[in-house]
Amino acid sequence: xxQRIKQNIAQYAAIDDSQxxxxxxLLKRKQLEKQxxxxxxxxxxxxxxxxxxxxxxxxxxxTAGTDHVLxxxxxxxxxxxIDSYSSQKPAQLGITALENTSVxxxxxxxxxxxxQRIPAFERVFRLMAQDAVAALQQRLLANMHQTADQRYxxxxxxxxxxxxxxxxxxxxxxxxxxxxxxSKIRRKLMGGTAPGIS
Amino acid sequence: xxQRIKQNIAQYAAIDDSQxxxxxxLLKRKQLEKQxxxxxxxxxxxxxxxxxxxxxxxxxxxTAGTDHVLxxxxxxxxxxxIDSYSSQKPAQLGITALENTSVxxxxxxxxxxxxQRIPAFERVFRLMAQDAVAALQQRLLANMHQTADQRYxxxxxxxxxxxxxxxxxxxxxxxxxxxxxxSKIRRKLMGGTAPGIS
Numbered sequence: 001x002x003q004r005i006k007q008n009i010a011q012y013a014a015i016d017d018s019q020x021x022x023x024x025x026l027l028k029r030k031q032l033e034k035q036x037x038x039x040x041x042x043x044x045x046x047x048x049x050x051x052x053x054x055x056x057x058x059x060x061x062x063t064a065g066t067d068h069v070l071x072x073x074x075x076x077x078x079x080x081x082i083d084s085y086s087s088q089k090p091a092q093l094g095i096t097a098l099e100n101t102s103v104x105x106x107x108x109x110x111x112x113x114x115x116q117r118i119p120a121f122e123r124v125f126r127l128m129a130q131d132a133v134a135a136l137q138q139r140l141l142a143n144m145h146q147t148a149d150q151r152y153x154x155x156x157x158x159x160x161x162x163x164x165x166x167x168x169x170x171x172x173x174x175x176x177x178x179x180x181x182x183s184k185i186r187r188k189l190m191g192g193t194a195p196g197i198s
Numbered sequence: 199x200x201q202r203i204k205q206n207i208a209q210y211a212a213i214d215d216s217q218x219x220x221x222x223x224l225l226k227r228k229q230l231e232k233q234x235x236x237x238x239x240x241x242x243x244x245x246x247x248x249x250x251x252x253x254x255x256x257x258x259x260x261t262a263g264t265d266h267v268l269x270x271x272x273x274x275x276x277x278x279x280i281d282s283y284s285s286q287k288p289a290q291l292g293i294t295a296l297e298n299t300s301v302x303x304x305x306x307x308x309x310x311x312x313x314q315r316i317p318a319f320e321r322v323f324r325l326m327a328q329d330a331v332a333a334l335q336q337r338l339l340a341n342m343h344q345t346a347d348q349r350y351x352x353x354x355x356x357x358x359x360x361x362x363x364x365x366x367x368x369x370x371x372x373x374x375x376x377x378x379x380x381s382k383i384r385r386k387l388m389g390g391t392a393p394g395i396s
Contacts (some may be wrong), residue, residue: 082331122321129331130327137281
C-alpha cells in the first residue's frame with residue numbers, strides 16, 4: 001500500500017527512500033466502518049488524509065438540514081477540510097465513510113515537521129493544491145453553465161465505477177439535483193444517447 | 199508598490215531583503231487598458247500575475263456565447279489560469295481588464311528558477327493555493343445552497359467597493375443570475391433589510 005502513496009507523491013517531486021521512510025513514520029492508519037465520521041462539522045480539522053481503500057464523502061449541511069456533497073474521496077485520493085486545517089477554526093464540512101474505509105492520516109504538527117525537514121514536500125503539496133484549484137474551478141464552471149446531463153457524464157468520467165458503489169442520492173447531492181431527476185437522466189442516457197452506460 | 203507585494207508574500211513565509219530583490223528582478227510590469235485581454239482563451243497561460251491597480255475579470259465563455267465570471271482580481275490579488283499554467287495546455291479561461299489595470303507578471307520559467315533558488319517561495323505559493331482551494335470550496339457550496347440574495351451579500355463582503363467599479367452585468371455573471379434579477383435583489387435589499395447598501 002505504501003508503494004501507492006509513494007507513486008502518488010513521486011509524480012510531483014523527487015523524494016528518496018530515506019525521505020519516504022521519514023514521511024511514512026508520520027502517518028497513522030485509521031479504519032472507519034461505513035457511515036462513521038472522519039470529521040464532524042464544528043470540530044477542528046487537524047489532519048490531512050490519504051484514502052487507501054473505501055470511499056468518503058465531504059459534505060456540508062445547510063440550515064434546512066439538507067446535505068450538499070462537495071467531493072468524494074476514494075482510493076489514492078487525499079482528503080481534508082483545508083479551510084479548517086489552515087485556520088484551525090471549526091470545520092464547516094463533515095467527512096463520513098460511504099463504505100468501510102482505510103485512511104492514512106498525517107496531523108498538522110507532523111506535517112510542519114515534514115516541511116521543515118524535507119522542503120521538497122512543500123513542492124509536492126503546492127502542486128497538489130494547484131491541481132485541487134483547477135479541479136474546483138472546473139466544477140464551479142460546470143455548475144454555472146453545464147446541464148445536469150453533462151455534469152453527470154463528467155462525474156462518471158472523473159470517478160470511474162463510483163456510481164455503482166455509492167447511493168444514488170449521494171451522487172444527486174454532488175450534482176446539485178434531486179435523486180428523482182438523476183434517475184430520469186440515467187434512464188434517458190441508458191436509452192442510447194450515451195454509449196457505455198449500463 | 200513593491201512594498202505591497204512584499205507584505206502580500208510576507209504573510210506566508212519569512213523572506214529576506216536579498217531574496218525579495220531577486221524575486222522582484224523576475225517580475226515584469228504590464229499596463230492594460232480597459233477591456234484589453236491579459237489572457238485569451240485558447241492561448242497557453244505562461245504567467246502568474248499580481249494586480250497592482252485596476253481590476254480584471256476571469257471568465258469562461260460557453261458554447262452559446264454567454265460569459266460566466268469565475269473571479270474578479272483587483273488590487274493586491276493574484277491571477278492565473280492555473281489549469282493551463284500547470285499543464286501548459288490551451289486556456290479554457292479568459293482574463294480581461296474591467297478598468298485600466300497595472301499588473302506584475304512572473305513567467306513560468308522564472309517562477310521555476312525562483313523555487314530552485316529560494317525554496318521558501320514553494321511554501322508561499324503552497325499556502326496561497328490552499329487559500330484559493332478554501333475560497334473556491336466556499337463559493338461552490340454557496341452556489342449549491344445559498345439564495346442569490348445571500349450570494350450577493352457575500353460578494354459585497356468579499357469585494358468591498360467593487361460593485362461601484364464593475365458593471366452590474368459582470369456581477370450578475372459572477373453570481374450566476376441575470377442582470378434583471380440582480381437589480382431586483384438590489385432594490386429589495388435597499389428597501390431596508392441590508393443596512394449599508396446605497
